[in-house]
Amino acid sequence: MAWVRACSVTDIEPGEAVVVDVDPPLAVFNVDGEFLAAADTCTHGASSLADGYIDGAEVECAWHFAKFCLRTGKALTLPATEAIATYAVRVEDDAVFVDV
Numbered sequence: 001m002a003w004v005r006a007c008s009v010t011d012i013e014p015g016e017a018v019v020v021d022v023d024p025p026l027a028v029f030n031v032d033g034e035f036l037a038a039a040d041t042c043t044h045g046a047s048s049l050a051d052g053y054i055d056g057a058e059v060e061c062a063w064h065f066a067k068f069c070l071r072t073g074k075a076l077t078l079p080a081t082e083a084i085a086t087y088a089v090r091v092e093d094d095a096v097f098v099d100v
């Protein structure tokens with residue numbers, strides 16, 4: 001396990017996401033005050049999912065509109081068929097940590 005400090009809790013408004021510059025890049029999403037972390041790169045192409053449309057615990061890719069579940073990583077709609085990785089998150093002292 002390697003926990004990295006991803007951002008401050010105040011860095012992400014509800015319904016928004018930030019990219020964390022690790023390899024491969026991941027994104028932290030604020031889902032109504034809950035923080036979820038997943039791979040930032042869509043499994044269909046090279047689009048950043050942090051730039052996608054966040055609806056509850058789902059993100060829709062901005063390029064071809066595949067949807068992913070941010071809790072399980074599962075691809076919910078075509079054209080993506082492959083899940084994205086998801087990561088454990090913990091919040092400590094107003095900082096969001098992700099287990100990369």
Ligand code: FES
Pocket residue numbers: 042043044045046047061062063064065066079080
């Ligand atoms: S790059 Fe995400 S759906 Fe095509």
